[in-house]
Amino acid sequence: MQDRLEDVKAQVQAALEEAMANLPSGELADAMRYACIGGKRIRAFLAMESARLFGLRDRESLPVAAAVEALHAYSLVHDDLPSMDNDDLRRGLPTVHVQWSEATAILAGDALQSLAFGLLTDPQIGAAETRLALIRGFSEAVGGRGMVWGQALDIAAETAMEPLDIVAIKRLQGAKTGALIQFAATAGAVMAGEDPGPLAEYARNLGLAFQIQDDILDVTGDEAETGKRTRKDDAANKATFVSLLGLEGAQDKARKLVRAAESALEPYGEDAGNLRQLARFVIERDA
Amino acid sequence: MQDRLEDVKAQVQAALEEAMANLPSGELADAMRYACIGGKRIRAFLAMESARLFGLRDRESLPVAAAVEALHAYSLVHDDLPSMDNDDLRRGLPTVHVQWSEATAILAGDALQSLAFGLLTDPQIGAAETRLALIRGFSEAVGGRGMVWGQALDIAAETAMEPLDIVAIKRLQGAKTGALIQFAATAGAVMAGEDPGPLAEYARNLGLAFQIQDDILDVTGDEAETGKRTRKDDAANKATFVSLLGLEGAQDKARKLVRAAESALEPYGEDAGNLRQLARFVIERDA
Known part of the structure; x- marks a missing residue:
């Protein structure tokens, strides 16, 4: 899996650089490119590996990734803003608003969103109806009932009188990180016109396991390893899977979710080996 | 034209409300709806009237509008943010970050952008390839070489040592307001598979006239009429068409641009009556 992840990383980085090659030079273009450097590229991996399950080639799934x-x-650039999570470190580098300014960070995020939608019009992806189905799903995964809504719930939770319970946290994370992970993991099925059900089930379990591990790393992790600030949740008195389930309870829950994610892949047999390994990687990672 | 503008306003308001009808209730949905209230709806009018020139029906052009x-x-919600233009009044109401918070304003803007892309997937618009062409054009008009880039140039100009000259201001405004106006005005031709050239020429002249009138209203206008703060450009020591050409020079330039916009419509004869009237309205308006 590690080789494939490195391969995906290199392909995605090249595709993003190409998509931004002709931008007018200046702070905006610089900030957009900077925001796209690094990252684990797990979402890209999900998109390209789910596509491979259905016999699709990388050049078809790469624009989606x-x-x-x-x-x-x-989303990271906007989430890091002072009026949101107020983070100064991301992927081991100063966040965009620290490196440039809040205005540039807001604009770079805005431009990256429209770039993302533009990428989904790429004819390489396949039939026009397929691309439109992806764009519609993308819009749903991002907007007022997807990722952005999840972030709004997260911000609201910080000033709420009562900390969130486990049901509310699952709902929040399902929107904030789950929706885009699910979009990526089911993209291949949508492209192939096949049932996205098993991959959606895989993604729901994987996304939650991923978030629980993030909460665990906020407690146990090292800033030099994770490339972002840690111990933030506790300082903000924020309800997390760790605060609600305890460290061991959270680790146990994450392991169960990973097993459920692996089970969901059964219809794909050996072909889903990389996706299974990714599920295990998600809770073994230390960054 | 006024009747048609009122008709467009009502149709667009209904379409936006329907598109946001099923959002989870809360501040984010409230802020998104609030941001969509009012406005002159000139861009919607351009989209729907340009479509009518080619025999397209309102139900085909309405999702585009x-x-x-x-x-x-x-774009208005983000432009009004404290780190950008820092405006507290818009369309006669407190701006979104004043009414709620900066975080909610950033998120509401983000969600409205993805909603906008989602609307362009509506099958009512027509063939799948047509919708994809619109989405691609939309992405170009918005992102790192369109509206967002124009706003970045505008922000950069505020801290520049030298005020902008007329060439630089035209470039800035061509991106900041011109790109989306041109997208709207040429949408009908794209949908009909006809040459967008004449409408693009119309839009370039109209967009610039519109911006010059905005600069004029910033000097001569009344806050109660315009629904936004005035005398801001002078206070910010900002180069505008008025500061560069003088008030009379700017008025003269706007009139010439309107005549050029009207000439560009000649291929469409009488059918373009409403678009011609809009061009005149743009420099006669006091709001």
């Missing part, structure tokens, strides 16, 4: 990563990059 | 207005609404 690049779109998902451009979108993810925009 | 709604998309353009959702996008425009997002």
Whole structure:
């Protein structure tokens, strides 16, 4: 899996650079490119590996993978803003608003969102109706009932009188990180016109496991390893899977979710080996 | 023309409300709806009237008009933020970050952008390839070489040592307001598979006239009439068409541009009556 992840990383980085090659030079273009550097590229991997399950080639799924990563990059830039999570470190580098300014960070995020939608019009992806189905799903995964809504719930939770319970946290994370992960993991099925059900089930379990591991790393992780600030949740008195389930309870829950994610892949047999390994990687990672 | 403008306003408002009808209730949905209230709906009018020139029906062009207005609404919410233009009044109401918070304003803008792209997937618009062409054009009009880039140039100009000259201001405004106006005005030709050239020429002249009138209203206008703060450009020591050409020079230039816009419509004869009237309205308006 590690080789394939490196391969995906290199392909996505090249695709994003190409998509931004002709931007007018200046701070905006610089900030957009900077925001797209690095990252684990798990969403891109999900898109390209789910496509491979259905016999699709990388050149068909690559624009989708690049779109998902451009979108993810925009969301991180905006989430890091002072009026949101107020983070100064991301992927081991100063966040965009620290490196440039809040205005540039807002604009770079905005431009990355429209770049992401533009990437999904790429004819390489396939039939026009397929691309439109992806764009419609992307819009749903991002907007007022997807990722952005999840971030709004997260911000609201910080000032709420009562900490969230486990049901509310699952709903929040299902929107904030789950929707885009699910979009990426089911993209191949949508492109092939096959049932996205098993991959959606895989993604729901994987997304939650991923978030639980993030909460665990916020407690146990090292800033030099994770490339972002840690111990933030506790300082913000924020309800997390760790605060609600305890460290061991959270680890146990994450392991169960990974097993459920692996089970969901049964219809694909050996072909889904990389996706299975990714599920295990998600809870073994230390960054 | 006024009747048609009122008709467009009502149709677009209904379409936007329908598109946001099923959002989860909360601040984010409230802020998104609030940001879409009011406005002159000139961009929607351009989209629907340009479509009518080619025999297209309102139900085909309405989703495009709604998309353009959702996008425009997002851009105003972000432009008004404290780190950008820092405006507290818009369309006669407190701006979104004043009414709620900066975080909610950033998120509402983000969600409106993805809503706008989603609207362009509406099958009512026509063939799948047509919708994809619109989405590609939309992405270009918005992103790192369109509206967002124009706003970045505008922000950069505020801290520049030298005020902009007329060439630089035209370039800035061509991107900041011109790109989306041109997208709207040429949408009908794209949908009909006809040459967008004459409408693009119309839009370039109209967009510039519109911006010059905005600069004039910033000097001569009344806040109660315009629904936004005035005398801002002078206070910010900002180069505008008025500061560069003088008030009379700017008025003269705007009139010439309107005549050029009207000439560009000649291929469409009487059918373009409403678009011609709009061009005159743009420099006669006091709001």
